[in-house]
Amino acid sequence: MDTLTIILLDGITFASWLFLISAGLTFAYGVLRILNIAHGSIYAIGAYTGATFARALLHSGADPFLAYPVLLGAALLVGLVLGPLLERGFLRRVYDQEEVITLLLTFSIFLILEDAMKLIWGVSPIIVAEPYALLGQLTVAGVTYPVYSFLLTGVAIAAGLGLWVVVDRTRFGKLITAVINDREISAALGVNVPSIYTVAFTGAAILAALGGALTAPMVSVVPGISADVIVLAFAVTVIGGLGNVAGGAIGALLVGLLRSAAIQFLPALELFVVYALMTVILLFRPEGLFGGVEVRRI
Amino acid sequence: MRDRRWLVNVAVILAILATPPVAATAPAGAPSELKIGIVTFLSGAASGPFGIPAKTAAEFWIDRLNREGGIGGVKIAPVIIDEAGTTDQVVTNYRRLVTQEKVDFVIGYISSANCTAVPPVAEELKVLTILFDCGTNRVFENAAYKYVFRTAAHTGIDGIGAARYVLSVKPGVKTIAGLNQDYAWGHDSWDIFEKALRKLKPDVTVVDALWPKLMQGQFASEISKLQADKPDVIFTSVWGGDFVSFIEQAKPRGLFTQSLVVINNDGANVEELGRDMADGIALGFRGPHWIAIPDPARNPLQREFINGYRGKFRKYPMPHGSYHVVQALQGIKAAYEKALKGTGRWPGVDDVIKALEYSEFDTPSGRIHLAIGNGHQAVEEAVYGTTRFDPRLGFAGLGSVKVFPVKCVNPPDGVKVVDWIEQGFPGAACP
Numbered sequence: 001m002d003t004l005t006i007i008l009l010d011g012i013t014f015a016s017w018l019f020l021i022s023a024g025l026t027f028a029y030g031v032l033r034i035l036n037i038a039h040g041s042i043y044a045i046g047a048y049t050g051a052t053f054a055r056a057l058l059h060s061g062a063d064p065f066l067a068y069p070v071l072l073g074a075a076l077l078v079g080l081v082l083g084p085l086l087e088r089g090f091l092r093r094v095y096d097q098e099e100v101i102t103l104l105l106t107f108s109i110f111l112i113l114e115d116a117m118k119l120i121w122g123v124s125p126i127i128v129a130e131p132y133a134l135l136g137q138l139t140v141a142g143v144t145y146p147v148y149s150f151l152l153t154g155v156a157i158a159a160g161l162g163l164w165v166v167v168d169r170t171r172f173g174k175l176i177t178a179v180i181n182d183r184e185i186s187a188a189l190g191v192n193v194p195s196i197y198t199v200a201f202t203g204a205a206i207l208a209a210l211g212g213a214l215t216a217p218m219v220s221v222v223p224g225i226s227a228d229v230i231v232l233a234f235a236v237t238v239i240g241g242l243g244n245v246a247g248g249a250i251g252a253l254l255v256g257l258l259r260s261a262a263i264q265f266l267p268a269l270e271l272f273v274v275y276a277l278m279t280v281i282l283l284f285r286p287e288g289l290f291g292g293v294e295v296r297r298i
Numbered sequence: 299m300r301d302r303r304w305l306v307n308v309a310v311i312l313a314i315l316a317t318p319p320v321a322a323t324a325p326a327g328a329p330s331e332l333k334i335g336i337v338t339f340l341s342g343a344a345s346g347p348f349g350i351p352a353k354t355a356a357e358f359w360i361d362r363l364n365r366e367g368g369i370g371g372v373k374i375a376p377v378i379i380d381e382a383g384t385t386d387q388v389v390t391n392y393r394r395l396v397t398q399e400k401v402d403f404v405i406g407y408i409s410s411a412n413c414t415a416v417p418p419v420a421e422e423l424k425v426l427t428i429l430f431d432c433g434t435n436r437v438f439e440n441a442a443y444k445y446v447f448r449t450a451a452h453t454g455i456d457g458i459g460a461a462r463y464v465l466s467v468k469p470g471v472k473t474i475a476g477l478n479q480d481y482a483w484g485h486d487s488w489d490i491f492e493k494a495l496r497k498l499k500p501d502v503t504v505v506d507a508l509w510p511k512l513m514q515g516q517f518a519s520e521i522s523k524l525q526a527d528k529p530d531v532i533f534t535s536v537w538g539g540d541f542v543s544f545i546e547q548a549k550p551r552g553l554f555t556q557s558l559v560v561i562n563n564d565g566a567n568v569e570e571l572g573r574d575m576a577d578g579i580a581l582g583f584r585g586p587h588w589i590a591i592p593d594p595a596r597n598p599l600q601r602e603f604i605n606g607y608r609g610k611f612r613k614y615p616m617p618h619g620s621y622h623v624v625q626a627l628q629g630i631k632a633a634y635e636k637a638l639k640g641t642g643r644w645p646g647v648d649d650v651i652k653a654l655e656y657s658e659f660d661t662p663s664g665r666i667h668l669a670i671g672n673g674h675q676a677v678e679e680a681v682y683g684t685t686r687f688d689p690r691l692g693f694a695g696l697g698s699v700k701v702f703p704v705k706c707v708n709p710p711d712g713v714k715v716v717d718w719i720e721q722g723f724p725g726a727a728c729p
Contacts, residue, residue: 129545142525219515228513260519263520263522
């Protein structure tokens with residue numbers, strides 16, 4: 001019974017983190033049809049910026065609880081700056097090109113940002129551990145959990161609900177849906193497609209930066225974290241179905257639960273199960289669990 | 299107009315005084331410079347903790363050697379390249395260093411995979427190659443090389459040292475667990491530690507062997523499992539970003555007070571962690587190189603290394619990359635100078651190899667001896683201590699330090715480390 005509780009708690013908290021790092025990737029793909037490899041870089045810049053600001057705050061002797069709003073603020077700042085910059089400056093020029101061109105473009109941006117981060121922050125880790133421990137611990141089934149993990153779950157749920165409300169319950173969401181279904185007809189009907197793209201991509205960038213900023217207190221913020229995250233986020237996104245945010249959530253949950261079950265019962269398979277799940281799903285549902293079949297227009 | 303010629307004389311005298319002492323004149327046949335290829339991680343996960351510190355330490359030490367006349371009167375000119383990439387790319391870059399850059403020899407490699415891929419090519423191209431930092435014990439256990447040396451100890455001392463340290467601070471240990479990254483080096487590290495400890499104390503049982511993905515940085519589920527199973531000792535070989543992430547995630551959850559956690563091979567980020575480092579961790583290094591070990595007061599090279607490095611980079615040189623690359627430079631310098639003395643002319647590669655085999659030389663890590671692997675593989679002491687925040691340093695220092703002598707943790711020449719453990723450490727000399 002205890003083991004089951006541990007698997008559930010670990011699985012859900014890991015899934016929350018997975019969802020935070022992958023929701024923006026799948027949302028951007030859903031709207032813009034661009035698989036953004038630089039999503040990992042925005043995550044990393046979010047982590048670096050959050051860690052830098054939070055460290056400055058903690059060193060200044062201010063109330064350490066202010067670190068949480070500072071992390072959120074850093075994520076917003078990074079998303080609001082990088083989102084429009086990347087979309088208007090680069091992505092906009094390749095919407096009509098083949099997918100491989102957009103993939104190469106975002107990969108180039110990823111490489112450039114990787115070195116830019118090294119220029120700005122160097123290669124030594126930026127460490128800001130305090131916010132992770134500050135909220136205290138809970139003991140469940142004989143295991144101590146930091147409350148911060150549950151905060152992360154709350155933020156992931158809020159982000160998921162937020163995306164759902166925006167897309168399904170607002171006028172802007174209806175415009176997004178129209179653009180997703182047919183970009184040309186929407187434009188002909190007077191929808192400002194370019195600005196929808198900018199806003200949607202900026203939203204995705206904010207989510208990526210948020211994932212990074214909230215991960216910063218529990219990891220070492222060092223060069224290379226962008227690559228490690230994009231691979232995992234991509235696996236989750238593919239399992240759920242590219243472009244489907246709800247599918248992304250289910251994919252994250254499946255990966256999270258399967259991984260924590262593996263750690264409890266067959267730890268040697270920890271790495272294997274995530275990609276085994278991805279392989280099985282791609283074999284039987286190549287479009288992912290919730291992905292729609294794409295109609296190629298000639 | 300007054301005669302100002304005296305001013306000219308003063309200027310000449312001042313100029314003579316300001317000129318650095320003329321280096322020893324280069325011997326007959328000496329090249330105009332000694333070109334060294336240095337291969338270390340400049341990007342990727344291993345660049346922060348090991349690769350860049352090795353690069354900065356190499357540049358710092360080469361400057362120092364050049365100020366003192368270089369090697370045998372010849373200045374050193376380094377060509378530093380990135381180790382990142384697939385093994386094939388690394389081998390191609392090695393060939394390029396040799397054939398296009400025309401380096402005289404190569405010092406390189408942090409990744410064990412690269413340390414097993416490059417030596418056959420070094421033999422083919424007949425280029426002296428010093429492996430400076432990688433850990434795998436397999437390089438000279440599974441093959442014999444003429445042109446390849448390693449001037450740092452292999453990973454055998456990490457695991458055997460850890461086992462001996464555990465028994466000295468927690469002699470009643472009954473249960474152990476492993477948390478190691480799921481790749482070759484993680485598996486080798488756990489294998490050596492587990493075998494060594496169970497040989498020394500056969501009633502020890504393994505309760506967990508966990509294998510997180512390399513550099514995933516997420517250990518929450520593994521920590522839950524370790525908390526539920528409560529092993530007496532947890533052995534981990536996580537390094538770099540994973541080392542910091544593991545400390546950050548395990549410390550608030552009390553893992554370091556529940557079990558004795560042994561980390562075999564990474565102190566690189568202890569300074570950056572500051573107060574966030576946990577107390578009570580058994581921390582070890584591959585070789586005697588910590589702030590007060592071997593002993594800056596009695597080892598002038600270490601004193602100069604620490605003071606000079608701190609003066610320039612505002613931080614301590616940390617294990618491993620920085621100390622290991624200086625060991626390689628000191629080894630090569632000693633070999634050239636020994637060969638030079640023997641032949642009286644500028645030595646060829648065969649002379650240098652002959653001088654380097656089974657040689658001993660002084661370094662900031664103490665005296666290094668290429669005692670095993672047919673005289674191509676260094677042996678070092680293993681150092682373990684228990685972390686405790688030191689307000690004078692501003693980060694964790696080490697208490698209960700044990701320095702295990704060379705013969706206590708290294709197998710004799712010609713014996714594989716795992717065989718040595720399984721035979722019950724024949725010939726081991728421990729205090």
